[in-house]
Amino acid sequence: MTESVTTTCGYCGVGCRLEAHRREDDGIASISPALDGPANLGHTCLKGRFAHRFARHRERLTTPLIRDERGGPARAASWEEAIERIAAELGRVRAAHGPDAIAGLASSRATNEDCYAMARMMRAAIGTNNIDNCSRVCHSPTSFALRKALGLSGATGSFSDFDHTGATLLIGANPTEGHPVVGARIKQATLRGMRLVTIDPRRIELADYGVLHLAPRAGTNAAVVLGIAHVLARDGFVDHAFVAARTDGWAAFAELLPAYAPAAVEAISGVPAADLERAAHVYGEASEACIAWGLGVTEHKHGSEVVQLICDVALMTGKIGRPGSALLPLRGQNNVQGSSDMGALPDTYTAYRSVADEAVASSFEDAWGVPLSRTKGYTIPQMFDAAVAGELKAMYVFGEDVAQTDPNTAHVVHALESLDFLVCQDIFETETTKYADVILPASSFLEKSGTFTNAERRVQLVAPAIDPPGEARTDFEIIKAVSRALGHELPWATPADAMDEIAALTPDWAGISHARLGRRGLQWPVAPDGSDAPILYERAFAREGGRAHFAALPYKAPGDAADDEFPLILVTGRRLQHYNAGTMTRRTGNVELVDADVLEIHPDDAARLWISDGDRISVRSRVGRIELPAQVTDRIEPGHVFTTFHFPETRTNLLVGASADVNTSCPEYKVVAVDVRPIGEQPARVPALA
Amino acid sequence: MSAPALTVTVDGASVEVPAGATVLDAARAAGRWVPTLCFDARQAPFGACRACLVGVEGAAAPLPACTTPCRDGMAIDTEDAAGRRVAHAVVELVLSELPRAPAPHTELAQVARRLGVGEPRWPGETHAPAPPDVRHPYLAFQHELCISCGRCVRACDELQGTFALTATGRGFGANVAAGLDAGFRDSACVACGACADTCPTDAITEVSLLP
Numbered sequence: 001m002t003e004s005v006t007t008t009c010g011y012c013g014v015g016c017r018l019e020a021h022r023r024e025d026d027g028i029a030s031i032s033p034a035l036d037g038p039a040n041l042g043h044t045c046l047k048g049r050f051a052h053r054f055a056r057h058r059e060r061l062t063t064p065l066i067r068d069e070r071g072g073p074a075r076a077a078s079w080e081e082a083i084e085r086i087a088a089e090l091g092r093v094r095a096a097h098g099p100d101a102i103a104g105l106a107s108s109r110a111t112n113e114d115c116y117a118m119a120r121m122m123r124a125a126i127g128t129n130n131i132d133n134c135s136r137v138c139h140s141p142t143s144f145a146l147r148k149a150l151g152l153s154g155a156t157g158s159f160s161d162f163d164h165t166g167a168t169l170l171i172g173a174n175p176t177e178g179h180p181v182v183g184a185r186i187k188q189a190t191l192r193g194m195r196l197v198t199i200d201p202r203r204i205e206l207a208d209y210g211v212l213h214l215a216p217r218a219g220t221n222a223a224v225v226l227g228i229a230h231v232l233a234r235d236g237f238v239d240h241a242f243v244a245a246r247t248d249g250w251a252a253f254a255e256l257l258p259a260y261a262p263a264a265v266e267a268i269s270g271v272p273a274a275d276l277e278r279a280a281h282v283y284g285e286a287s288e289a290c291i292a293w294g295l296g297v298t299e300h301k302h303g304s305e306v307v308q309l310i311c312d313v314a315l316m317t318g319k320i321g322r323p324g325s326a327l328l329p330l331r332g333q334n335n336v337q338g339s340s341d342m343g344a345l346p347d348t349y350t351a352y353r354s355v356a357d358e359a360v361a362s363s364f365e366d367a368w369g370v371p372l373s374r375t376k377g378y379t380i381p382q383m384f385d386a387a388v389a390g391e392l393k394a395m396y397v398f399g400e401d402v403a404q405t406d407p408n409t410a411h412v413v414h415a416l417e418s419l420d421f422l423v424c425q426d427i428f429e430t431e432t433t434k435y436a437d438v439i440l441p442a443s444s445f446l447e448k449s450g451t452f453t454n455a456e457r458r459v460q461l462v463a464p465a466i467d468p469p470g471e472a473r474t475d476f477e478i479i480k481a482v483s484r485a486l487g488h489e490l491p492w493a494t495p496a497d498a499m500d501e502i503a504a505l506t507p508d509w510a511g512i513s514h515a516r517l518g519r520r521g522l523q524w525p526v527a528p529d530g531s532d533a534p535i536l537y538e539r540a541f542a543r544e545g546g547r548a549h550f551a552a553l554p555y556k557a558p559g560d561a562a563d564d565e566f567p568l569i570l571v572t573g574r575r576l577q578h579y580n581a582g583t584m585t586r587r588t589g590n591v592e593l594v595d596a597d598v599l600e601i602h603p604d605d606a607a608r609l610w611i612s613d614g615d616r617i618s619v620r621s622r623v624g625r626i627e628l629p630a631q632v633t634d635r636i637e638p639g640h641v642f643t644t645f646h647f648p649e650t651r652t653n654l655l656v657g658a659s660a661d662v663n664t665s666c667p668e669y670k671v672v673a674v675d676v677r678p679i680g681e682q683p684a685r686v687p688a689l690a
Numbered sequence: 691m692s693a694p695a696l697t698v699t700v701d702g703a704s705v706e707v708p709a710g711a712t713v714l715d716a717a718r719a720a721g722r723w724v725p726t727l728c729f730d731a732r733q734a735p736f737g738a739c740r741a742c743l744v745g746v747e748g749a750a751a752p753l754p755a756c757t758t759p760c761r762d763g764m765a766i767d768t769e770d771a772a773g774r775r776v777a778h779a780v781v782e783l784v785l786s787e788l789p790r791a792p793a794p795h796t797e798l799a800q801v802a803r804r805l806g807v808g809e810p811r812w813p814g815e816t817h818a819p820a821p822p823d824v825r826h827p828y829l830a831f832q833h834e835l836c837i838s839c840g841r842c843v844r845a846c847d848e849l850q851g852t853f854a855l856t857a858t859g860r861g862f863g864a865n866v867a868a869g870l871d872a873g874f875r876d877s878a879c880v881a882c883g884a885c886a887d888t889c890p891t892d893a894i895t896e897v898s899l900l901p
Contacts, residue, residue, distance in 0.1 A: 030896055032887055035731070042732045043849050046881035050828040050896070180882065187851035209851075576880060589827030593881065 005465040006034050006519065008452050009048040010109060010445025011579050013331030014159070014181045015454025016040035016048050017519070020446060020465035027056045028446060028465060038520050039159055039454055045180030046590065047579055052446065054587035055466065059428055061441035062470025070417075074439065079471065079481070082438050086396075087485035089421040089437070093394045094126065099373070103130035103383045103392055106344035107399025107475075108138075108336040111450025111462055113495035114475040115335070115342040116350070116502055118398055121479055124368045125488035129346050129355050129377030130392075133339040134400050136380045137407070138332040140664035141298040143340055143352070145307030146327070149315070149549055151542025152508075153352050154337060154457040156314075157290070157326025158523065158534050162186050165324035166286030167195040169228075169279065171310070172221065172296020172670075173330050174204040177576040179294075179455075182330060186292075195286065197279045199224060200296055201571055202600075202642055203635045212278055215637045218569045219558025219671040220269035221297055225309040226555060227265030228280040230257045232317060237284030239318030246541065247315050249550035256552050268555060284317060288324030295332060295573070299670045301559035304663040308551035315548050321537035331455035333580070334445070338453030341509075341524070342502070346377030350506040367505055370488065380406065381658070381665045384415035394421040396482075398475065399442065401581040403431035404648055407656035407667035408623060425478060428583050431648055441472035444584070448474045450495040451517065453524070457533070459512055460521035558671040559659030562639065566621065566673035568605065571642045572652055582646035597650040598631040600642040601676065606632045611678055619643075620675045624654030627679060641676060698764040707760055713744060714755035722768045725777045725801045727784070728839040729756045730888045733848050739784075739839055741777045741801065745770025752776065778805050784837045786810035787862065788891075789819040792835055793901065797890035815862050824897050826874035828881055831866075832900075836893040838864045842885035854878040855885060866893070 009016040017037025023029040031049050035042040054060075064082035065074040077085075093101050104126070106118040115133065122131040135143070143153040150156065162168065162185050176183030187209055190196045196210035199221070207213035216224045232238065233254060243250045262273030283289050291314060297306050311327065319325040331337050343349040353360040356374050365372050378386055380402070386392035388411065395416075406412050416422060416435035424436040433439050445452075447468045453459045468474060473481075476498070480490045492498045496514040503509045511526035522532040540546030562569055577594040578585040585591075599619060601611060611617055613632040618625060619641070628643065628650050636642050645652040659668040695706045698713075700720035707716045712735060717724045728739040737757035744755045745767035752773035755766075767773075781802050785791070792799045816834075823831040838857060843866060846855040854877045858867045869877030885894045892899075 030899055032883075042887075043884060044882065044887075046828065046883065049883040049887075050881065176880075180880070184850050184882070188848070191851065592827040593875075 005463045007445070007463045007465060008334070008460040009044070010334045010452070011047040011051070012179050013333060013336055013455040014039050014179050015334070015452060015456070015458055015460055016044050016181055017460065018044065018048055022465050026466060028052045034519070036519055039456060039458065040181045043181050043184060046577065047180075047585060051585050051588040051590050053589065054584040055444050055446050056469065057587040059587065060469050060472065061427060061429065061439060062472055063441060064471070065439040067437050070437065079473075082440060083481055083485045085438055086423055086482055090126065090394055090486060093420060097393050099127035100130060100377070101391065101393040102126050102128055102395070103378055104396040105380065105398055105400050105402070106131060106133040106339055106342070108134045108333040108339040109399045109445070110335065110339070110475050111448060111452060111495060112335065112338040112342050112459070112502070113450040113498040114479065115339040115344040116498055117476060117479040117483070117490055119342060119344045120368065120490060121483040121486070121488065123364075123372055124370045125483045125486040127373060129373050129375060130383065131344055131377060132346050132380045132383070133344040134333065134405070135336045135340045136665065137405070137667055138295055139298055139329060139336055140666045141304035141661045142307050142329040144304045144664045145311060146329075147352060149308050149311035149551060150537060152525070152536060153340065154524070154536070155326065155328045155455055156320055156536045157323070157328060158456040159185060159328070161290050161324050161326040161328065162189045162194070165189070165194060165288045165290045167197070167282050167289040169197050169199065169283055169289070169291045170206065171199040171291065171293040173292060173294025174200065174202070174573060175294075175330060176205040178332070178574050179330050180576060195282050197282050199279070201637045201640050211282060212275060214271045214275055214279060216269035216271050218571050218640060219300055220555070221300065221306045222302055222309055222553070223260065223265045223268040223555040224271055224276065225306060225313060226257065226260035227262055227271070227276045228283065229309070229313050229316060230260040231262065231277050231280035232284050232313065233257050235281070235284065237280070238316050242318030243316060246546075247548045247550060249552065250316070252552035253312055253316070253550040256554060259554070283313070288322060289319050290324070290326050290328055292328040292330055294330045296670055298661070298666055299668060301659055301661060301668050301671075302556050303661045303666055305551070305553045305556070308553060311548070312550050315550060321535060323535065326535070329455065334454075335452040337455060337457060338451070338459070341453055346379055350502060351508045363505060367501065379665045381660060381667070384412055387415035387418045390418065393419060395419055396423040396425070397432060398425040401430040401432045401583060403435070404581045404651065405645065405653060407653055407669060408658050409651060409654045410624060411658070425475065427472070428587070430581070430583060440478055441470065442478060443468040443472055443474045448476065450476065451499065451514070457523045458521045459517060459524060461514060461517050559668045560622075560657065560671050560673045562673050566675050568674050568676055569640050570619065570621065570655060570672040570674045571640055572645055572656070572669050573642065575644050575646065578644065578646035580646070586646065596629065597644045597647045597652060598629050599676070600631050600633050600636045602636050602638040602640070603632050603634055604638045605641070606630065609677060611676070616679050618677055618679050619655060621655040621657065621672050623657045626650055626652060626654055641674065696760050696762045698760050698762070698766060700766045701768055711760050712756060713746065713753065713758045713760060713764070713766055714742060716760050716766060717744065717755055717768050723804070724755050724768050725781070725805055726756060727781070727798065727801060727837070727890055728841060730841050730845070732888070733841065733844045736840060736844065739780060741780050743770070743773035743776050744768050745773055774805070778807055781805055781807045782810050783812070786812040787816055787837070789816040789834050792891045796892050798837065817862055817865070822900055823873055824900070826879070826881070826897070828897055829874045829879070829883065829886060830895055830897045830900055832893050832895065833865050835891040836865045837891055838866070839890060841888040841890065842866055842894050845884035845888045849884045850880065850882045852878055852880050852882070854880075
């Protein structure tokens with residue numbers, strides 16, 4: 001070991017600070033936790049600590065690749081040729097079909113500076129607002145709802161709130177696997193006496209540490225949250241002074257509540273009425289309480305509405321804006337917060353300011369020296385629809401494996417095949433790069449500098465511990481080179497320069513600079529003097545008039561439902577050992593711990609279907625079919641099955657249809673009706689007699 | 691909100707610490723070194739190893755710095771002769787139980803160097819030499835280097851909350867085990883690495899860092 005570098009983990013949204021120790025002969029020797037990391041407090045999980053060997057894996061892309069014909073073999077090419085080809089093809093598409101025939105995806109795995117550069121390239125060099133990022137398919141409903149209810153798109157507090165709160169409602173999240181370091185923190189809090197209520201169709205590990213576990217039917221979160229609000233209102237937990245002084249819309253919300261008596265909610269969700277009452281009391285009786293949630297809330301047809309209802313619960317009880325009383329969305333990827341903050345979205349510039357806002361748009365026009373479109377661009381699902389319809393001709397996909405992770409895989413592949421031209425910028429070949437005309441070899445988080453923003457809105461420095469392999473370049477350099485070839489110079493020598501531009505153009509980021517971030521980062525909004533905001537809304541909300549808004553939204557049924565043909569509900573998620581598409585973790589020792597996706601099924605359902613533990617089974621939905629081994633476990637509720645999407649051999653997302661959140665088009669990954677049976681057994685033409 | 695600070699003297703220098711601070715906290719705040727083996731700031735003080743004995747004015751004997759709370763006006767001598775003599779003996783005894791010296795970068799080796807502990811004066815029985823247990827892809831046991839400080843067990847309990855590790859055996863057989871000595875892989879271990887991170891001897895380390 002020669003040198004050590006302090007950086008920020010590139011896996012999940014917790015934002016652990018890490019010490020990366022470089023080996024003398026190149027590569028990472030080991031990684032240890034930074035003792036002063038504010039989010040991890042000297043801890044890490046097996047992904048951040050051990051799963052780093054992908055960075056020097058022999059399958060890393062080390063040179064640009066070009067396909068001379070679509071679907072043909074890829075050949076190695078020089079950077080000059082690759083970038084010339086991109087500029088020529090994108091130029092041709094723009095000339096023939098206009099700038100809106102081109103779309104780009106920034107990456108929630110990449111830095112703020114990379115995402116800002118990508119957004120600026122699409123807007124200024126291409127001339128379109130067709131820019132989106134993968135937060136579309138995870139926490140876009142959270143972002144939408146928090147902005148609508150409270151004003152800002154971010155957690156209202158910090159992970160440290162778990163350390164001094166009396167109670168937490170944890171809804172649709174499995175932190176000990178998805179966000180292990182926060183999971184450990186919540187677990188420690190419960191061991192010290194924090195009262196935890198878990199709400200999930202799976203009996204997650206933390207359920208064993210809580211005072212109560214509710215297992216609603218998938219897709220009925222809204223009813224459960226409304227039921228909790230009903231009991232809080234009925235039993236005198238409303239903070240009327242807070243509601244009167246700091247909110248509006250209470251009357252309409254209160255009118256909704258009589259319909260959600262516990263018995264009525266039990267009928268919808270299957271959660272026993274008595275448990276619902278207890279859950280409300282656990283939250284209401286604590287003087288300080290938090291609500292945390294994950295993709296089990298958002299990835300639904302009405303996910304954005306459920307997040308608004310969660311805000312309602314915090315607002316009616318006044319449990320917000322104080323230490324220990326916070327709303328804490330557990331953001332999925334390392335920079336899912338930042339990629340959206342940076343305006344890598346089809347409708348907003350940095351800090352969620354509308355592309356249609358004249359003052360904002362002209363401030364960017366002045367800075368960038370080009371006219372900018374005022375028209376909202378395509379979201380990711382709209383991009384695929386437009387590609388299939390022939391309206392979108394070219395895409396530039398940076399750091400996302402859409403052909404594995406996005407829903408309705410067959411449709412995504414059809415879209416990619418329909419394009420005239422596809423650029424992928426990634427660290428490995430993926431399912432998506434199979435359809436690319438040009439593949440650019442990029443850099444992992446261990447090889448670049450910049451910043452990530454964690455789930456606490458904390459902007460933290462990322463520093464290179466090793467160099468990109470071969471001819472691979474940093475994403476920042478690549479995007480600069482492509483933008484220059486397209487005729488728009490991105491005028492920054494380093495990511496720190498890009499951050500200075502972001503700060504100059506974004507009031508909430510005004511006080512941020514790389515120099516100022518130091519070892520502990522800063523939580524936006526950051527004032528020009530550098531003071532940051534661990535707690536939001538202590539005095540006022542960030543909406544007009546400073547008041548939060550109650551949303552009066554009734555429960556609505558999910559987009560899919562079990563029926564005779566598809567009698568079980570599939571829920572998808574992650575495991576501790578792997579990360580999303582597994583591009584990185586499948587290329588580390590983690591595969592020795594877990595080497596396949598499995599389908600969790602309840603013993604009752606398994607017995608009825610003649611399925612034994614370890615059997616290879618077929619899972620069929622309305623749109624696709626996959627095969628994988630069964631794991632019989634009572635962690636999952638009867639009537640539900642669960643699997644992950646880490647292995648391309650499985651391609652779980654072939655099963656997920658087009659149903660999506662009504663406000664943000666975040667896919668409904670969490671409710672898919674399926675038919676499960678042993679391999680080789682044909683579906684009966686006539687339903688079996690009951 | 692916060693309780694009033696206390697003022698203590700460490701080796702003659704006055705230092706202010708928050709209420710609830712330990713003597714070790716005060717010594718570190720004053721920039722003074724106190725040898726420790728079983729201490730990790732991420733864990734509750736344990737007070738098992740007795741390497742951190744310091745002199746406290748008015749106390750009948752040296753006190754363990756890691757578990758002794760500060761009192762206002764306390765005078766602390768980090769280089770108390772009796773305390774240091776004990777620390778030296780503790781470290782020497784610990785080293786005498788090992789069949790080989792710990793690697794130079796380990797905390798135990800560093801503490802021994804700084805205290806001037808050389809080759810232990812007591813040859814004889816040691817932990818049984820054993821090849822490393824590398825059944826897990828990342829985490830390795832070198833049981834022969836375990837000094838039973840309990841840091842790994844407490845890291846698993848207090849930092850991670852998985853409770854996969856446990857102290858086992860007695861005398862020269864005293865050691866640490868994952869689960870019912872099943873190895874990391876077949877225990878409840880979630881491979882967070884907190885045990886390897888805190889281990890002061892590399893009795894638990896990374897497979898790729900084994901000598």
